[in-house]
Every structure is written in structure tokens, then in C-alpha cells.
Amino acid sequence: MSDVKEPPNLQSDNNQETALPKVTSPGNPSLNNKVPSLFKLAAQWQINNPQENIQNHIMENEVLQRINEITGLIRESYKDLSSQDGMMSKEPQEKLDWDLFCTVPVNIIEQYTKDMDDIFGKMERLSKQQRLWCESAFQIDVERCGDSILNAETWMKKKERHLEYKHVEMERSANEIKETIQRLTDDK
Structure with missing residues (x-):
């Protein structure tokens, strides 16, 4: 048991x-x-x-x-890699060319730097042109605004002279009417 x-x-x-x-x-x-x-x-x-x-x-x-x-x-x-003649094989592998491994990234970085310098140069030229265009547009707007204000001022001065002339003419007409009414009342 x-x-x-x-x-x-x-x-x-x-x-x-x-x-x-x-x-x-x-x-x-x-x-x-x-x-x-x-x-x-x-x-x-x-x-x-x-x-x-x-x-x-x-x-x-x-x-x-x-x-x-x-x-x-x-x-x-991972199973495919381990079954192939890849990382897990004991056969000699090709040696890595370290000079090529070092020079290729350096060349890529130099080319990238050159391309970026070209792009920044173009961007700087375009920004200068844009600033010139903005300044010239501002100057043109200032001149147009000045001309518009000068035209408005000239028009207002002419209107003021015209109103003064009308005022003088109205006073003269009112004085004549007053004198005529006074003569008519005196003649009675």
C-alpha cells in the first residue's frame, strides 16, 4: 500500500x-x-x-x-536565418572592408553638407529678393497713399474756397434782399 x-x-x-x-x-x-x-x-x-x-x-x-x-x-x-548559411554557419565569412565602411558615410555626409549649403544659399537669395519686393511694395503704397492724401487735401481746399464764395454770394444776396425790403417798407 x-x-x-x-x-x-x-x-x-x-x-x-x-x-x-x-x-x-x-x-x-x-x-x-x-x-x-x-x-x-x-x-x-x-x-x-x-x-x-x-x-x-x-x-x-x-x-x-x-x-x-x-x-x-x-x-x-529567425528559423530561416539559422537554417541558411548565414550567421549560424561555421564557414569563414567574407572580411569587411573597413576603409570602404568608413569612407562611404564620410562621402555621404560631405555631399549632404554641400547640398544643404547650396539650398541655404538659394534660400538666402530668395529671402533677400522677397525683402526687396516687400520694401518696394511698401514704398509704392506709401507714395500712392501720399498722392491720395494730397489729392483729398486739394479737393477739400477747393471745396472750402467754393463754399466761401457761396457764403459771400449768399450774404450779398441776403443784403440786397434786405435793402430791397427796407426800401419797399420806407416808400410806403
Whole structure:
């Protein structure tokens, strides 16, 4: 006889899988029918497989699905690399030309610097032209505004002279009418 107790058999057809049986403890009657059997819990956990349900529920998220696909692709590409005569092979590899490795980036940076200097030079010339155009447009606007103000001032002075002339003519006409009325009243 062995000291190890075997877990009781679970019946998958029975509805008691969801309702766990309780263990009786002769030493502590307060624990009776309160603590489920650990064997039953483990068996139920293995049968129901909640890990798979949780993973399926989490994998419903589109982002996680894409991450899972990307991870699979990375694993496949790693397997392809390790199976080819690539990094994992023990055959001698071609030696790296360090002079070429150093000169190519330097040439690229020099060409980039030259191109950027040309672009900044063109941009500076264009900004100078733009400033000249803005200053000339401002000067033209100032001259037009000055001419417009001068024309308005001339027109107002002419109107003032014309109104003074009308005022003088009206006073003269009013004086004549007054004198005529006075003569007519004096003649009576």
C-alpha cells in the first residue's frame, strides 16, 4: 500500500463539475464543507482550461493579433536565418572592408553638407529678393497713399474756397434782399 492518495475521478457528464465538493476535516469541524478539495480544483482547472479561454478573449483585440502575427513572422525569419548559411554557419565569412565602411558615410555626409549649403544659399537669395519686393511694395503704397492724401487735401481746399464764395454770394444776396425790403417798407 502506498501513502499517496489518488485524486477521485471526475465525471465530465455530471453537472457537479461546477459545484466543487467540500472536504471534511475531523480535527476542525468549522472547516467542514467549506474548503474544496485541492485535487478537485486542479482537475477542474485542467478540464476547463481557463488559460485558453482568457488567451482567446485577449486575442480578440486587433492590436494584440497583429503583435502575435509579427512575433510569428520574426520567429519564422529567425528559423530561416539559422537554417541558411548565414550567421549560424561555421564557414569563414567574407572580411569587411573597413576603409570602404568608413569612407562611404564620410562621402555621404560631405555631399549632404554641400547640398544643404547650396539650398541655404538659394534660400538666402530668395529671402533677400522677397525683402526687396516687400520694401518696394511698401514704398509704392506709401507714395500712392501720399498722392491720395494730397489729392483729398486739394479737393477739400477747393471745396472750402467754393463754399466761401457761396457764403459771400449768399450774404450779398441776403443784403440786397434786405435793402430791397427796407426800401419797399420806407416808400410806403
